[in-house]
Amino acid sequence: MAARDYGQYGGVSSALELVGERWALLIIRDLLVGPRRYGELAGGLARIPSNILAARLKELQAGGVIRRVPHSRVIVYELTPYGRELEPVILALGAWGFKAMGEPREAQIITPDSMTMDLRTAFQPLVAASLPPTAYAARLGTVELFIRVEGSDLDVVRGGGPADLAFAAGADIRRLISGELTPDRAITTGVVQVLGGRNELLDRFATTFHLAA
């Protein structure tokens, strides 16, 4: 049960002994969005074997990174305060990995939690601060997200709602966020379909969520 050790005394090796095992940081990524049940984690991490998920949850719990909370009938996993301090790590890792993303491979899926964290990664609070509050309803593949930007605050939740701009796109929304595609070209090429609201608001979206490749 004890995580495998690297035989070194240092910050990075200590961190990797706690969260360096396969799947661990993806579990933490999803828990950064909010507390999740076992089945929700398994659903978001489609290809994780259930025994591995169970093992990781125990290890992360033993390491003080997550907590197992019984809520009346159901059991929920959530990050401890110390686990929540991994947010800068996940955001930095996500920003770096974002630049390496190419076209989605066969059988690569988008999940609500991974998309939510990618949006948080690309979020530009300084840009957003000077823009009026805006709500977006985005359908990305099969994932529906309701995105509210207000000042330098960002809130992303699953589902829809009354939005200033509603749009649908696929995995290549990445090309809009990276700046590879202008908002205009994204619409004319069909990468983004505007379902409601003014087209110009996609400009605002693209400047609010931007991560150069």
Added chain:
Amino acid sequence: MAARDYGQYGGVSSALELVGERWALLIIRDLLVGPRRYGELAGGLARIPSNILAARLKELQAGGVIRRVPHSRVIVYELTPYGRELEPVILALGAWGFKAMGEPREAQIITPDSMTMDLRTAFQPLVAASLPPTAYAARLGTVELFIRVEGSDLDVVRGGGPADLAFAAGADIRRLISGELTPDRAITTGVVQVLGGRNELLDRFATTFHLAA
């Protein structure tokens, strides 16, 4: 040879497919200090099997993270520009892991490169900017480092040199950096031995390198 995939399309999973395998981030940590030869990496990562080191180097090269550079007779590995962009990730991970460090376990060693990166992690550029240039000669366990702070710049190299303060300590230098121990108590308890220079300069060291637990 292709890295194992997570079946997800997202920034974090993409990153982990490139640098998420065991030992990979420790190799990158050491290469952030400077280009290294195969044997130097093997020396700094004492417990890595040579086949794993060889496999990781190939994978990281294929992923565009490192480069294999023949220098006349010898071969040197170095980070690509894209690989160097992992520095914020390593620093964030190191800062997080630093807080989880307890006493060194049996057979846990300190290496020059891991110590160098830990110092970079703990470095407070804003504090340093308002202090006069200072050079420290530190012997940490068997590791000798020459640390120069000038304005908000930090330079750490192996070996010694003419320093304003020379001191020796063990792994529990961590307790000074975390603030668990004041500089005064660190000296009186013998955690830090001042070998040359004025004792008061250890105050400056402790404020320049600080990471609360």
Added chain:
DNA sequence: CGGGATCCCGTCAGATACTG
């Protein structure tokens, strides 16, 4: 001697089935 490649073995991950 530096820079690996090869071999064997143990452990972990992956897939599926099963249970309280």
Added chain:
DNA sequence: CAGTATCTGACGGGATCCCG
């Protein structure tokens, strides 16, 4: 729904060997 049990295959660990 929240895991446990079991089996198989792949990867990591350790030692040894090889080649320029």
